[in-house]
Amino acid sequence: MEDSEILGLYFSRDERAIEETQNKYSAYLRKIAWNILKDREDSRECENDTYLKAWNTIPPANPPVFSAYLGKIVRESAIDRWRLLHRKKRGGSELLLSLEELNEAVPGESSTEEIIEHRALAEAISAYLHTQSKDIRTVFLMRYFYMDPLSDIAKSTGFSQPKIKSILHRARIGLREYLGKEGYTV
Amino acid sequence: MKNEDLLRALNDVDPKLLQETERMRSRGRSSAGRSAVLLLVAASILLAGIAAIYFSVRIRRNSVGASVASDVPTSMLEPKETESGLTESPETEEEPREPKKLKEYDGISEIEVIIARISDDMISCRCSIVCDPGCTARASLSMTGAGDSKEMITKSGFLAESKTWSIPSADSCQAGLRVTVYNSEGEIINQFSKYSEPIVLIIPGE
Incomplete structure (x- = not known):
């Protein structure tokens, strides 16, 4: 359906x-x-x-x-x-x-301020991912959203595990720099 | 900001990005599925190949038996009714072989000795031998109560012969095959005797 x-x-x-x-x-x-x-x-x-x-x-x-x-x-x-x-x-x-x-x-999940902060951070992450290549963002989300093991990511993408580790490392560094520019203290 | 905040914030990333990632993940799953199917197909082909080799060997061996059977009158293969009314079936000759016992015969991969009454006064014995690769067998077929024997040697590792004797004056008789096995250098590597099942000639109490 x-x-x-x-x-x-x-x-x-x-x-x-x-x-x-x-x-x-x-x-x-x-x-x-x-x-x-x-x-x-x-x-x-x-x-x-x-x-x-x-x-x-x-x-x-x-x-x-x-x-x-x-x-x-x-x-x-x-x-x-x-x-x-x-x-x-x-x-x-x-x-x-x-x-x-x-x-x-407790009614509600968070305070309004927290919710706004949270959404802003989510948008910043999305914006950062949009600046990256499709390969990088899919690997990043497979690992940090779906929590897929490296072996599964390797199967899905066809990349070797060392390459995936390298992509993730560079993506984390890039995200840190991006969020720093956006005013977040990481 | 803690990494936990990042973890939670990831929950609200652009759904289109998640959709794109999900496509990649499902592609991986389907390719894994395809790999599994390919593996299964490969395993099936391998098994079919092994089965084909196995059955071709069996057929080759059976053809040896078939050539022997052609030498033996068809009446030998038909059930005979004894005077007691019991059926003496040649099926007793075709009882399943015991492959485990064959292991005992070094140099021989298959051997068979059969005896059967073919008429009121005649008995036929047949034997077949399949040697291991590189081996040759010399065999002597005889029967209890018979005065002579038949000497044979395998050709290309096979032997299938039969011999007919008059029924001896005994309650029962049995065929025996004395085998000497040689390796590719002509050295004797095994000697043994193989006997057929005994055949009853006179029903007790008759």
Whole structure:
């Protein structure tokens, strides 16, 4: 089914929307979560969280690129879960865990200032990536958005792993310089 | 700014960039899929090749048996009804060979000795030998109660012969094949005897 048709189901509040999303994007979403969590069960939970969040946010959201929208949700969910698990594994204090749990009770995610800062930074990163060649930006996003292992990136791009490491290194240096010019302290 | 801020900010990069990256990723997945399919096809071809070689060897060996069979009257291959009413089937001759035992015969990759009653007063024995590459076998086929034997030698590593004897005056009889195996330098590398299954000539109590 085409993305536009799936989105149509969301807009008409048809529950088949979730089923169709799952049919089309389950493997994609699970792969993103797996790259971050390396745990089958946790990855599946993040995938399910993504369907729920998509259901709750569309409408009003009307993502121009549905796969990217879902990818962002699952990535965010997986990073949050990873952080929580990581704190627990490190023997995080009950205070930290309590605060983490209370996050759910706090309305809104961040202050307006934080949201604006966050968006500005995202735009700066996007602008920097647009100045780079297609190869560089795809390698960069494969690694830092999708968290793909170097071996997977090598398979997708046909580059050797040393070359990928070199591309990533130069991209990080370039991003640092770019953000510095934009007034960010990195 | 922490690297965590960067990590989070990446979540809101231009969706078109993500779409472009996603295309590249899926291309990698499909090429990985293609590689897997190619690997599978290559493995299948290899297996088919091995199977073809195996069966061609089997067919070649069977053709040795077939030439022997052509020497033997067809009645030898037909089930015979004994006086007790039991069927004495030549299938007993065609019992599955025991390849493990063949391993014991150095220089010989396949050997078969068969005995069968072909008429009221005649018995036929047949044997076939397939030597290992480079080996030659000399064999002597005889039968219990028979006065003579047949001397044979493999040609191009193969041997398939048969001999007919009159039924001896005994309750049962058995064919025996005495084999001497030579290597490519003419040295004897093995000597052994191979016997057929015994054949009952007089039904007990008759």
